[in-house]
Amino acid sequence: MDKSVKVHVCMGPAALAAGGAEVLQAFESVMGEKNVPADFRKECSIHKVGCLGLCAKDVLVDVFVDEQKTTYEHIKPDMVQRIVDEHIIGGSPVDEWEVKEDYHKFHAKQVKVVLSDCGYIDPENIEAYRAVGGYSAIEKILSSMTPEEVIDTMKKSGLRGRGGAGFPTGVKWEACRKATGDQKYIICNADEGDPGAFMDRAVIEGNPHAVIEGMAIGAYAIGATKGYVYIRAEYPLAIERLKKAIPAARDKGYLGTNIINKGFDFDIKLKLGAGAFVCGEETALIASIEGQRGMPRAKPPFPVHRGLWGKPTVINNVETLANIPYIISKGAEWFSSHGTERSKGTKVFALTGKSVNTGLIEVPMGITLREIIYDIGGGIENGKKLKAVQTGGPSGGCLTADMLDINVDYESLAKVGSIVGSGGMIVLDEDDCMVNVAKYFLNFTRDESCGKCVPCRIGTKRLLEILDRITKGLGKEGDLELLENLSSDIKSASLCGLGQTAPNPVLSTIKYFRDEYEAHIKDKKCPAKACRDLLTYSILEDFCKGCGLCMKACTAGAITGDEKKPHTINASACIKCGSCFDVCKFKSVARE
Amino acid sequence: MDEKLQALIKDFRDHGGNIISLLQETQDAFGYVPEEAVFYFSEELGIPASNFFGVLTFYAQFCLKPRGKNIITACRGTACHVKGSERIITNLKRELKLTDEDNTTDDKQFTLEQVACVGSCSIAPVVIVNSKILGKMTTDKVYREINSLRKEASHG
Numbered sequence: 227m228d229k230s231v232k233v234h235v236c237m238g239p240a241a242l243a244a245g246g247a248e249v250l251q252a253f254e255s256v257m258g259e260k261n262v263p264a265d266f267r268k269e270c271s272i273h274k275v276g277c278l279g280l281c282a283k284d285v286l287v288d289v290f291v292d293e294q295k296t297t298y299e300h301i302k303p304d305m306v307q308r309i310v311d312e313h314i315i316g317g318s319p320v321d322e323w324e325v326k327e328d329y330h331k332f333h334a335k336q337v338k339v340v341l342s343d344c345g346y347i348d349p350e351n352i353e354a355y356r357a358v359g360g361y362s363a364i365e366k367i368l369s370s371m372t373p374e375e376v377i378d379t380m381k382k383s384g385l386r387g388r389g390g391a392g393f394p395t396g397v398k399w400e401a402c403r404k405a406t407g408d409q410k411y412i413i414c415n416a417d418e419g420d421p422g423a424f425m426d427r428a429v430i431e432g433n434p435h436a437v438i439e440g441m442a443i444g445a446y447a448i449g450a451t452k453g454y455v456y457i458r459a460e461y462p463l464a465i466e467r468l469k470k471a472i473p474a475a476r477d478k479g480y481l482g483t484n485i486i487n488k489g490f491d492f493d494i495k496l497k498l499g500a501g502a503f504v505c506g507e508e509t510a511l512i513a514s515i516e517g518q519r520g521m522p523r524a525k526p527p528f529p530v531h532r533g534l535w536g537k538p539t540v541i542n543n544v545e546t547l548a549n550i551p552y553i554i555s556k557g558a559e560w561f562s563s564h565g566t567e568r569s570k571g572t573k574v575f576a577l578t579g580k581s582v583n584t585g586l587i588e589v590p591m592g593i594t595l596r597e598i599i600y601d602i603g604g605g606i607e608n609g610k611k612l613k614a615v616q617t618g619g620p621s622g623g624c625l626t627a628d629m630l631d632i633n634v635d636y637e638s639l640a641k642v643g644s645i646v647g648s649g650g651m652i653v654l655d656e657d658d659c660m661v662n663v664a665k666y667f668l669n670f671t672r673d674e675s676c677g678k679c680v681p682c683r684i685g686t687k688r689l690l691e692i693l694d695r696i697t698k699g700l701g702k703e704g705d706l707e708l709l710e711n712l713s714s715d716i717k718s719a720s721l722c723g724l725g726q727t728a729p730n731p732v733l734s735t736i737k738y739f740r741d742e743y744e745a746h747i748k749d750k751k752c753p754a755k756a757c758r759d760l761l762t763y764s765i766l767e768d769f770c771k772g773c774g775l776c777m778k779a780c781t782a783g784a785i786t787g788d789e790k791k792p793h794t795i796n797a798s799a800c801i802k803c804g805s806c807f808d809v810c811k812f813k814s815v816a817r818e
Numbered sequence: 819m820d821e822k823l824q825a826l827i828k829d830f831r832d833h834g835g836n837i838i839s840l841l842q843e844t845q846d847a848f849g850y851v852p853e854e855a856v857f858y859f860s861e862e863l864g865i866p867a868s869n870f871f872g873v874l875t876f877y878a879q880f881c882l883k884p885r886g887k888n889i890i891t892a893c894r895g896t897a898c899h900v901k902g903s904e905r906i907i908t909n910l911k912r913e914l915k916l917t918d919e920d921n922t923t924d925d926k927q928f929t930l931e932q933v934a935c936v937g938s939c940s941i942a943p944v945v946i947v948n949s950k951i952l953g954k955m956t957t958d959k960v961y962r963e964i965n966s967l968r969k970e971a972s973h974g
Contacts, residue, residue: 239936239937239938239940239951240938240940240941240953242951243938243941243944243951243952243953244941244953281940281941282940284941418937419934419935420935421894421895421896421897421899421934421935422895422896422897422935422939423935423937423939424935424937424938424939427937428937459842459879460933460934460935460936460937461937462949498839498842500838500841500842500873500877500878500879500880501877501878501879501933501934502876502877502878503934514838516836517835517836517837517838517839517873518837518873519872519873519876520876520877576939576940577940578896578897578939578940578942579896579897579900579901579942580900584897584939584940585940586940616896619896650896650939652896652897652900654900658900663899663900666896666899667896670894670934674934676876781909781912781913801908801912803905803908803909804905805909805957
C-alpha cells in the first residue's frame with residue numbers, strides 16, 4: 227500500500243490521567259502485530275503529542291491517513307483494535323467514535339499562536355519542532371538582526387507579559403539591555419502557582435523547544451549568556467520534557483558556546499521550585515534560585531537593574547517566551563493584527579469549573595466572555611445557570627452573568643475589578659457560594675503569605691477569620707464594612723504583589739454579590755446551599771422508599787431506619803457532609 | 819546515614835552550594851528531611867541550622883517527619899474546590915483518622931497531603947494516589963483505592 231499513516235495520541239495532563247499512555251501502547255502493539263508499518267511504504271508513525279485542548283473528551287487521538295485527519299474522542303485501549311482494522315487498514319473511519327460538532331465548535335473561535343504546534347508535534351523530538359519552522363527564529367536573528375532590532379520588533383508587536391501583570395516585554399528587555407553589568411541573566415518563570423491554571427504546564431509539556439528558543443532570543447536581545455528555568459516540582463512531566471529538550475538543543479548547536487557558529491553563547495539550567503506561591507513574584511523567585519527563603523524585597527531597584535546575584539536579570543513567563551519565536555518568524559505586524567488596541571495577540575486560558583467543555587484554549591485578546599463560555603465552552607453543565615466567572619486566581623476577581631459581553635483583555639477586565647492574570651478561568655454556577663469562593667482564596671493567600679510584611683501576614687489572616695465567621699452563621703452587622711476597610715489597607719500597605727492583590731477576591735465578591743453576604747450575615751442562610759454549617763438535612767417521609775442507600779453512604783452513622791420504611795436523620799450526629807443528598811435517587815433528602 | 823550525607827555534601831560543594839537543592843536531594847534520599855541530617859550539615863558546612871530550618875519550613879515541599887508507605891495527595895486547586903474537593907478531604911480525614919497536624923496514619927500506611935494545584939483542572943476534582951493521577955474523583959472512588967492498598971498490605 228502506497229499510503230502514509232500517522233497517529234497522534236494526546237498526552238496532556240488530563241489525557242494521561244484518562245489513560246493516554248495505555249492508548250499509545252495499544253496502538254504500538256496492535257499496529258506491530260498486524261505489521262502495519264511494513265505495509266505502509268511512505269510513512270507509518272505513532273507519536274505522543276501535547277495537550278489537544280478539549281480535555282473533557284480525553285483521550286483524544288488524531289489519525290492521519292494520507293494527511294487526511296480524523297479525530298477520535300474518549301478512546302480507551304480496547305477501542306484501538308477496531309480503529310486499526312477498519313480505518314488504518316480498511317480505509318473507512320469509525321464514524322461513531324469520531325468527534326462531534328461540539329469539538330469543531332470548541333475550536334472554531336480559537337486562534338492559535340503559542341499553541342499552534344502544541345498537539346501536532348512530538349514534544350520529545352527536536353526534529354519535529356524544526357520541521358514546523360522551529361529554531362528558524364534564532365537563526366534569523368543571529369544572522370540578520372542586532373539585539374536592538376530584536377527589542378524593536380518586540381516593542382512593535384505589543385507583546386505584554388502573560389504571567390499576570392501585563393508589562394510590555396520589549397520595554398523590559400530594553401531596560402535590561404541598557405543596564406550595566408558584566409553578567410546578565412534571563413529567567414523563565416514556570417512556577418505556575420495560581421490554583422486552577424495549567425497553561426504553562428501544557429505549553430512546556432506540548433512544545434518545550436519553543437520556550438527554549440524564546441529564552442535564547444531574549445538572551446541575545448538583553449546580552450545574557452546564562453538562563454534559568456524555575457519550574458514547580460509538582461510538574462514532573464514538564465520537568466522531564468525540559469530535561470530531554472535542553473540537551474537536545476545543545477546537541478544541535480542551539481544552546482552552548484558559539485550557537486550555530488554565530489559567536490553567541492547561551493545556556494540554560496533547570497531549578498526546581500519547592501512549593502511557594504510567592505515565588506511567582508520576581509524578587510522572591512530570585513531569592514529562591516539563590517537558595518534562600520523566597521521572600522520578596524522592596525522595588526526599586528528592579529531586577530532588570532539588580533536581579534539574580536545582583537546582576538541585571540529579565541524574568542519572563544513561559545507563555546510570553548513561547549510567543550517570541552512566532553513573533554520573530556512571522557513579524558510584529560502579524561502578531562499585532564490579533565487582539566485589541568492595547569492588548570495585542572492571543573491569550574491562553576485554562577477553562578475549568580462548571581462549563582460543558584473544559585480544557586486549554588487560546589483566543590484573540592478582546593474576544594467576548596460570552597463567546598468563551600457559550601461558543602467555546604459549550605455553556606454550563608447540567609443545564610444550570612451561570613453565576614460568575616473567576617479570573618486571575620487569588621489575585622483576581624469575578625465577572626458576573628451580566629457581563630457576558632465584556633471584552634476579555636487587560637483594560638476591560640481591570641475596569642470591572644478583575645484581571646486577565648495568568649489565565650485561569652473558572653466558571654461558577656448557581657450551586658457555588660461566592661462567600662465560600664472568597665474564603666477559599668483567602669485561605670490560600672493566608673497560607674502562602676511569606677510573612678515578611680505585617681499588612682499581608684496579619685491582614686489576610688484577619689480577613690479569613692471574618693469570612694470564616696460569616697460562612698458559619700456568626701457574621702455580625704458591620705462585617706462587610708470591616709472587610710472593605712481592611713482590604714483597602716492591605717492593598718495599599720503590602721510590600722509585594724501577593725498582598726497588594728490578595729483582597730481582590732473579597733472586594734469583587736462583595737461588590738457584585740453583596741446580597742449573598744447579607745443573607746449569610748442577617749438570615750444565617752447560604753442561598754447557594756454550599757456553606758456546611760448553615761445547612762440542615764432531613765428526610766422527607768412521603769418520598770423515602772427506605773432503600774437504605776443513604777444509610778450506607780453516611781459515614782457518621784446518623785441515619786437510621788428499617789428496610790422499606792422511611793429513614794430518619796439524627797441531627798445531632800449529622801456532620802452535614804451531604805453524602806445522603808447525593809446518593810438519594812428519590813430526591814427525598816431535603817437540604818435547607 | 820553518614821555516608822549518604824557525605825555524598826550529599828560533596829554534591830552540594832561541587833554544584834555551587836544551594837541549600838534548597840541540598841534539602842531536596844536529602845528528601846529524595848530519605849523520603850523526608852531527618853533532623854539529624856540538618857544538624858550534620860550545619861556542623862560540616864558551618865552554616866547555622868536555623869538557615870536550614872528557615873528554608874524547610876518556608877517551602878511546602880519539605881517534610882520533617884517520616885511519611886507513610888502510601889501517599890495520597892488531594893488537590894486543593896480552585897477547579898477542584900468548586901467540584902467538591904473539600905468534602906473529599908474531610909471524609910478522607912475521618913476515614914483515615916487524621917487531623918491537620920498529624921497527617922500520617924498510626925500504622926504508617928497512609929499519608930494524606932494537600933497540594934495547591936496539580937494543573938489537571940479539567941478533570942477536577944483530582945486525587946493522586948502514589949503518583950497515579952485520578953480524575954473526576956468521589957469519596958467512594960478514593961475509598962476503593964485505599965481499600966485495595968490495604969488489601970495489598972495485609973497480603974504482604
